[in-house]
Amino acid sequence: MSRVNAAKVEGRARGSAWRQVIARQEVGVVLILAAMVVFLSVYTDTFLTSTNLFNITRAFSWIAISAFGQCMVIITGGVDLSVGSVMGLSGLASAMWLVRGVPVPLAVAGGLAVGLIVGMANGLMITKGKLPPFIATLGTLWMARGICNGVTGGWPVRDLPQSFRALGQHDIPIGNVGVPLPLIFMLILAVITSLFLSRTTWGYRIYAVGGNEEATRLSGINTDRVKIMVYSICGFLTAIGGVLMTARLGVAAPTAATAYELDVIAAAVVGGTSFSGGEGTILGVLVGAAIMQVLRTGLVLTGVSAYWLQAVQGLVIVIAIMADQLRKRRR
Amino acid sequence: MNEQAEYIVRMQAISKAFPGVQALDSVDFEVSPGEVVALIGENGAGKSTLMKILCGAYRKDCGRIFLDGKETEIESPQHAQWLKISTIYQEFNLTPNQSAAANIFLSREPRQRGIGRFLNLVDRHRMEQEAQQHLERVGARVPSTALIRDLSVAEQQMVEVAKALSVDARIVIMDEPTSALGEDEVETLFDIIHALKVQGIAVIFITHRMEEIFRIADRVVVLRDGRRVGDLPTAEATPEELIRMMVGRELVADIFHKDEAKIGEPLFEVRNLTGPDVVQDVSFTLRRGEILGFAGLVGAGRTEAARLLFGAERKESGKILIEGRPVRIDSPEDAVKVGLSLVPEDRSNQGLILGLPVQENIVLPTLGEHARAGWINRQALRTTSQEYVDRLNIRTPHLSQKAMYLSGGNQQKVVVAKWLASKPKVLILDEPTRGIDVGTKAEVHALMSQLAQTGIGIIMISSELPEILGMSDRILVMSEGRVATILSREEATQEVIMTYASGETDNNLVGQTPKGVHP
Numbered sequence: 001m002s003r004v005n006a007a008k009v010e011g012r013a014r015g016s017a018w019r020q021v022i023a024r025q026e027v028g029v030v031l032i033l034a035a036m037v038v039f040l041s042v043y044t045d046t047f048l049t050s051t052n053l054f055n056i057t058r059a060f061s062w063i064a065i066s067a068f069g070q071c072m073v074i075i076t077g078g079v080d081l082s083v084g085s086v087m088g089l090s091g092l093a094s095a096m097w098l099v100r101g102v103p104v105p106l107a108v109a110g111g112l113a114v115g116l117i118v119g120m121a122n123g124l125m126i127t128k129g130k131l132p133p134f135i136a137t138l139g140t141l142w143m144a145r146g147i148c149n150g151v152t153g154g155w156p157v158r159d160l161p162q163s164f165r166a167l168g169q170h171d172i173p174i175g176n177v178g179v180p181l182p183l184i185f186m187l188i189l190a191v192i193t194s195l196f197l198s199r200t201t202w203g204y205r206i207y208a209v210g211g212n213e214e215a216t217r218l219s220g221i222n223t224d225r226v227k228i229m230v231y232s233i234c235g236f237l238t239a240i241g242g243v244l245m246t247a248r249l250g251v252a253a254p255t256a257a258t259a260y261e262l263d264v265i266a267a268a269v270v271g272g273t274s275f276s277g278g279e280g281t282i283l284g285v286l287v288g289a290a291i292m293q294v295l296r297t298g299l300v301l302t303g304v305s306a307y308w309l310q311a312v313q314g315l316v317i318v319i320a321i322m323a324d325q326l327r328k329r330r331r
Numbered sequence: 332m333n334e335q336a337e338y339i340v341r342m343q344a345i346s347k348a349f350p351g352v353q354a355l356d357s358v359d360f361e362v363s364p365g366e367v368v369a370l371i372g373e374n375g376a377g378k379s380t381l382m383k384i385l386c387g388a389y390r391k392d393c394g395r396i397f398l399d400g401k402e403t404e405i406e407s408p409q410h411a412q413w414l415k416i417s418t419i420y421q422e423f424n425l426t427p428n429q430s431a432a433a434n435i436f437l438s439r440e441p442r443q444r445g446i447g448r449f450l451n452l453v454d455r456h457r458m459e460q461e462a463q464q465h466l467e468r469v470g471a472r473v474p475s476t477a478l479i480r481d482l483s484v485a486e487q488q489m490v491e492v493a494k495a496l497s498v499d500a501r502i503v504i505m506d507e508p509t510s511a512l513g514e515d516e517v518e519t520l521f522d523i524i525h526a527l528k529v530q531g532i533a534v535i536f537i538t539h540r541m542e543e544i545f546r547i548a549d550r551v552v553v554l555r556d557g558r559r560v561g562d563l564p565t566a567e568a569t570p571e572e573l574i575r576m577m578v579g580r581e582l583v584a585d586i587f588h589k590d591e592a593k594i595g596e597p598l599f600e601v602r603n604l605t606g607p608d609v610v611q612d613v614s615f616t617l618r619r620g621e622i623l624g625f626a627g628l629v630g631a632g633r634t635e636a637a638r639l640l641f642g643a644e645r646k647e648s649g650k651i652l653i654e655g656r657p658v659r660i661d662s663p664e665d666a667v668k669v670g671l672s673l674v675p676e677d678r679s680n681q682g683l684i685l686g687l688p689v690q691e692n693i694v695l696p697t698l699g700e701h702a703r704a705g706w707i708n709r710q711a712l713r714t715t716s717q718e719y720v721d722r723l724n725i726r727t728p729h730l731s732q733k734a735m736y737l738s739g740g741n742q743q744k745v746v747v748a749k750w751l752a753s754k755p756k757v758l759i760l761d762e763p764t765r766g767i768d769v770g771t772k773a774e775v776h777a778l779m780s781q782l783a784q785t786g787i788g789i790i791m792i793s794s795e796l797p798e799i800l801g802m803s804d805r806i807l808v809m810s811e812g813r814v815a816t817i818l819s820r821e822e823a824t825q826e827v828i829m830t831y832a833s834g835e836t837d838n839n840l841v842g843q844t845p846k847g848v849h850p
Binding site for chain 2: 199200201202204205207208211212214215216217218219220221222278279
């Protein structure tokens, strides 16, 4: 009897599978990205070269990795403004340990720990300290950046070992092209975080908290714990981004990744993560981050003055979100 | 032509469709000046939709609306207000951080004289004074300077009424205005409706409570599945007939279906529960298979007591024992672990995650049981949620339908389902059938009875005395945060309960308060 039921349930799920694919929010952004890629491939002869494509992906991989965490935070109905500073601080921490002779794995682990700790502090301030996420993370934004400046006296940290720089600069040969390591890290993390959000009890609880925190709490779920976890994950992922960025640049400046929180939040939001909470997917964020980077590169390739870049980016963010709102209203 | 002019409003062949539902199908509706019309029907029958069209919140798909015989297109809520159509919504539309006065005069604040007029400066003094008059007119004992968030639900409702009447409305629509009110406020509201009638104002009254229809309405219009199925003077109607029209079948038989359940050993004991504000020294024992009704006036502390028991609010003191063992409950998480569950009063804000599918809502408290090392078994989730959808007869097109698209009754069933899935020992239901249609109500009652038979202990908070009397094995009456008495099923009548609830038996109380263990 249970088998009969199960079969019935299965059938229903399959029947609506195709409709679900079409209704998925990512469809819209994927189409936008596809259109941009097609246009640029036809219009310029430089866009569709593997060098250019990998430059693009390398440049947005740390933004995207941090945005995976940001996406989770925004799903719970919060926001993490500190990611730019945390990216800078965690990369800097690794770099400073490296130049003092700490082995690469330990220095990297230390950098990641810094991100995790700042994230956890954000979570604790928001849950136990009852601060609004905007305020708490605005505080850590300044604090983390201040620490960067304080410990370096404003000087960049140079001469990082080659084995560390390889993390950001090395290409892995797959077939006859060299795929940048940061891209591979990004894709692996995308799969892990996506499965985490969609297939684990924690992921379900993250969406529940964002959908209605009080109802979730009254369902016997420790919502504080969910939120602390989410900010910690965001800090940790951001630190991974920070370390990869530092490895790629080969130098850790105290001002590195300044204002990157805006790129990270933009990637999440363009990818369909809703600021009212409860909605968003890693795939969407990945595409959102790609759109922002393709746009940046594309504008340069098509000869748009670099001075106009931000204005166009801002416009795209607004249009993307308005399109998303329209899509929702239609249903 | 002349015939039309008799009516203050005449809605003709109104239709409205939402994705997947024909909410209204060619419905006629009319009201005369000075007439009180009760608009009734099950949840999802189209009552609210029809009224939202009249007050400009929705646009009709087709049909015509005549005001004073003249065809009118009601374009927006502002336009409706300008046409002197005023609405008191079921959900509050007040801004919590502003004063009652500011809410009453929202968007038409009196301006200062002289230069202040040009600068749009608000004449606060005048606004507060006039607001006070409006409040007094509806019998609300609320200072107009009080902030909405500091008022009780009943007081907020009265502010809402004062606001609706302050615009000199000619047509007043009330969407279940009494569901949040206590007995006294309901009386005041009925007095107000009488006064409105005398002034020739038309009142449209949506309600689920039969006794109110017969007390206040001149005429009853019944909707079912988006069609008008009945329209008759109240004097010619009987409750049975109205219910039959609403549900479309001879049901009625047993709204309060209660099977005898075997009452076993003590299951849930509460000793001297005291909360931060209302609840004082509440003690009782719930036995296996028992339904313990919590009666009392609005504000007597029943909901607060339930929230304290469930750990949703921090208690100051008090002991809780389950199956004879003391347990520590500091959070809902603790409560669920020891086998408690709470179906809260406020379904949409506390019971459900409206934006998530039915399935996710049902399995939320039991996610851990459907997962291994945090990894969810999606097949098990589907099986479980389908099982409860079938068992409670939840009407939803599929499991991934968002909870917000279900009707009120089905939403409530989802909340009950999620707790049944957690296999609780004690089920606390706070106003389980408020705002639910008769058919679903009977289903919920039958389910309660059936659960009690399986040995679950049930606490049911209800402001509807017939429900309390019909479903409870014993009745705990609360008054001003304390246990006024605990009555057996045989002792209880509406009068006895009301006497205790209104605190008129203070002298008898001493002997009946359970002895505490205070030093």
